[in-house]
Amino acid sequence: MTVVEDFGRAPVSACPACAVVPSAERIAALRAERDGQRDGRIMLSLPLAHCAACISTVEGALAAVPGVRSARVNLTLKRVSIDAAHDVTAANLIAVLAREGQEAHELDPGLLSSTETDRQGRDLLMRLGVAFFSMMNVMLLSVAVWSGAEDATRDLFHWISGAIALPTVIFAGQPFFKSAWASLRVGRLGMDVPISLALILASSISVYETWMSGHHAYFDAAVMLAFFLLLGRYLDHRTRAVARSAAEELAALEVPRAIVLEDGVEVERAISAIKAGDIVLVRPGARMPVDGVVIHGASEVDRSLLTGESLPVAAGEGTLVSAGEVNLTGPLTLRVTAAGKDSSLHRMADLVAVAEGAKTRYTSLADRAAGAYSPLVHLLSFSAFGYWMWATGGDLRYAINISAAVLIITCPCALGLAVPAVITSASGKLFRKGLLIKDGTALERLAEVDAVIFDKTGTLTLGMPEPVALTDHPAEVLAVAAALAAGSSHPLARALAAGALADGVVPALVQDIREVPGHGIEGVWNGAPVRLGRADWCGAEAVPQTATYLRLEGSTHAFAFTDRPRPGAAEAVAALQAAGMRVELLSGDSEAPVRELAARLGIAHWQAGVLPEQKAARVAALSAEGRHVLMVGDGLNDTAALAAAHVSISPATALDAARVASDIVLLGQDMAPIADAVRIGRQSTKRMVENFLISGGYNVVAVPLALVGMATPLAAALAMSLSSITVSLNAMRLR
Amino acid sequence: MEILAILIPVSLLLGGIGLAAFFWAMKTKQFDDPDGDAQRILTKDWDDRPKP
Incomplete structure (x- = not known):
């Protein structure tokens, strides 16, 4: 599937969240493809599965259903995939599992296939394995050389090392070469340029030295470099892949279909195929798929996701309804006034796009470090080359050797691991607490937050x-x-x-x-x-x-x-206030319930009847005061504010558009993890800075040695592995 | 030092077997569900005979 390709180190899109959450168009395309090749494969989500007994129960119960050929639980993803005959339906199987006490939801396999065949991750892992194999073998030979192998033996060992290392560097280094070439072509010096240069220079110098029976070869340094950097890249990739697969799962739970009445016959249609003027039937409990006017039926509609009103509104003939509202009591027949791109749901989503565009892209710590680092390293290496050319009176071989040693020693092994290791560790911790980080820089931004704005209905309250x-x-x-x-x-x-x-x-x-x-x-x-x-x-x-x-x-x-407050809402508010943050409550609901909730949770600053634009304006006003705002909201009326805020959180029950606009998704019902998230965000930023200092510290010691020509391959290997290990251990210290 | 002529190829061969095993594991999706595999070892199903 082509959707995987553009994910890795591709140019950053204007909206980082878009890369994570599949766009509506893509969902539609994938669904169309799936409909074309229905093959009796059913995918169910099992949010409660957690143990060996759950696996046997689910697999046993499903295998006993006639027509099911095989069922396999994936506990990591909390899913079961079922191969069954065509007459077996998901609803059937969900009922079977419900009898066994297992909650299950149908997932759209067409949307999920891209995660299952995560080719990019497998590709990185493969290169990582190759680099590890070579590193171990070359290191074995290098230890022999360092401990005093002489003459012919040393040369033989160097040749064998080279025979292993060169193919490895060519194969394992490809992700770096590709991205370095891409950044050079647009005239930038990315982090991958010095990395590629060090890999190429180290390998070619070593071949030349081996040819000339030289004392020093850097084959081990080259493969070690490739290994550690690939490790950092793989961790980085995995964090994003986990976030993406969970985001896909949220999207796959919503089925964008509607029942269209054609000459009195009910036909199920994809929403994209509905035009203005069509007649659509909306059953009680369903969400309005389109904007329209009621032509038949009477009911009440829940507008809380669009406006924040907690009270249902009566709807009868002639009432205008908007996409996203939920029909509560009776069936409604609508004449469509606007569908798809013209619907109010989509117009709100456009508001988000505007806010995203206006937001200045956050430069992450890693970006800033890379920006300072790349020119410095090149400068050091070239001046070392120049100086030694002059000092030795034109000994090219010696000067190149020195400049290569400088590049290898300064090469950002630890720098490449410093951020991914911390983010992996932190997002793993938060995931276990029920928070899904969609964007790696969200943790850094969370650390700077000093004001929090909450929405009411569906966010601080359960909407029940x-x-x-x-x-x-x-x-x-x-x-x-x-x-x-x-x-x-x-x-x-x-x-x-x-x-x-x-x-x-x-x-x-x-x-x-x-x-x-x-x-x-x-x-x-x-x-x-x-x-x-x-x-x-x-x-x-x-x-x-x-x-x-x-x-x-x-x-x-x-x-x-x-309206019942979410569990943990009071604790979260109290913890945030205790951390010295300004907490505000902005709601589109009427005054009485807002005042009551604010009093119940101890929020001093609150406002009722707030329009979507006013929420965004409040965020902008606080930002103008120099504050960094965390916005927590779930409705369409919050999306503009979510996008405008420094960092944003939405619950998993929120509308698609709100989840797309936010950086972090709250998976469970409990709100208490939000306070933890801020704490962990602050801690992980601290760890990242520490990691940069550690790797900088190793360079401060090792670079002068390299500059004066005293760095041996042994010193380079020691500095590299020690700094990488210290940095990884430091990342694990997150509590 | 002639022993090196045997030892080096042997060490490379052993490492190569490990690498090949890793490739096989990747290709057959052995790393797709680490949590599930850790739990599956505890079930009593198929203890007496292999799953058909």
Whole structure:
């Protein structure tokens, strides 16, 4: 698959996140390809699988299903791939696994295949293996030379070393040669130019010295260089590959299809194939795929992802709906007014692109180090060459030897490992805590944060209502309400039913329960009609909070709800404030729930009814004050602010666009890891700086030796391996 | 020193076998699921006879 190719050291795109999250076009293309060659292969995600027993349970249960040819669990990726006959459906298998207590979700195999055949990673690993093999063998021969092999024996050992090292350098060095050539062609001095130069110079000098029966050959240095640098590059690649495969998995969970009515017949279509004027059916619980106007049906829609409003809005004939809203109670038939690129969902995503473009690209520590390093190394090496040409009266062989030794010793083995080792270690730690780092520089940016802005609905709260003070109502009222609520899938009704169940309320015997889409539920209790639903429908007076109303024998009762904060939200806010950060809450919701939540979490600065542009403007205002803002949000109304912020986090439940715009994705429900992330970010930046100092320290000792011509291959080998090992060990010290 | 004529080829051969084994492992996707392989060793399935 071609999508893998442009991933490695390719020129940095304007939006780093785009490289990680597959674009909508690519998803559509991959899906089309998949539809063309459906081969009975099913891929399920198993978020809870973690042990040997899980593997046997899942594989055993699936193998027992008729039609399944084989099932193999991959615990690293928490997935199972199933080879089955065509009549076996994913829904079937998910039900089978649910009976075994395993949660499973269908994944789109077409979207995931690119990760499975991760050719670039395998390619790097292959070169790494070859370099390791050669390094060990050449080192064995070199030790013999260092311990005093003379004359013919030394020459023989040098020749054998060369026979191993030259093919290795040519094969293993290719990633460096390619990228050095690419940067030279655009007239820049990247980190790979001195690396390639050192590899080539060390190998050719050594061949020449061996030919002339010289004392010193640097074959071991050349392969060791290749090995350590490939190691750094492989770690770097793996961090990104893990982030990418998880991001792909998030994308693969969403199925961009819609039901189109053609002459009254329901047809499933890809969203890209829908045009304005088509008639689309949206079932309860589904997300609006397009912008449109309701022509039939009544329901309520949840706009929280677009506007931050926590209250569902009634929708009937003539109501305008936007892509991204969720239909709650009744089926709706829409006439499409805008689809695909013209829809409001897409226009919001464009806002993100604008914000991304305006953001100055962050120069990472590694970039800054490379920028200072490359010219310095070349300068040192050339001046050593010039000086020794002059001092020895034109001894070319000696001067080249010295300048090669300088290049080899200063070569950034440790520098190439300094950042990838820390990032690998830190992102592994954060991944275990449930945070996915999409961009390597996110850790460095996180370390500079001194202000945090939270969104409310779906970010600080779960977006799930919870009834308050249920027991204040008479038992009879509660029993009727619980019975009615059990008959609906509306979020308020479900919360009410669950709350009543938790309080031990036994539902009353209500008959003829039916749902009136867009209004509520009604039934007959003790011969009298009862209703649970919207205030106007029940004839009740609306209260300022989120509430649902019960009409019972002429009287009405209001059940108020509050949005439950995410677990760990209070801890995260407290920890961030304790670290001296300014914490703000900006929400598009109405004032009462925002004020309540702010008080509950102890956030002093809050604002309600904020528009998307105002959120972005607030981020810009704080940045103008010289602050570095961390934005945490999940909705489309947050995307512009997420993109504009110094660094941004979104929960995995967020909309695609919000996840694309953010640097870090929170995988679990718990918010507490956010405070940890900031701490680990600060720590890892400190480790990176320490690592640069360590590798610089080795150079300060070794370079003068090389300049005066006292560096032997043994000294070069020692400096190189010692600095690489110290740097890796230092990276592991992250807590 | 004639022993070198035997020892060096032997050491290269042994290293080469290791390298070939590594290539084989890469090609047959042995590194695709390290966590799963670590856990699979603990299951009792196929303890008495190999998986068909």
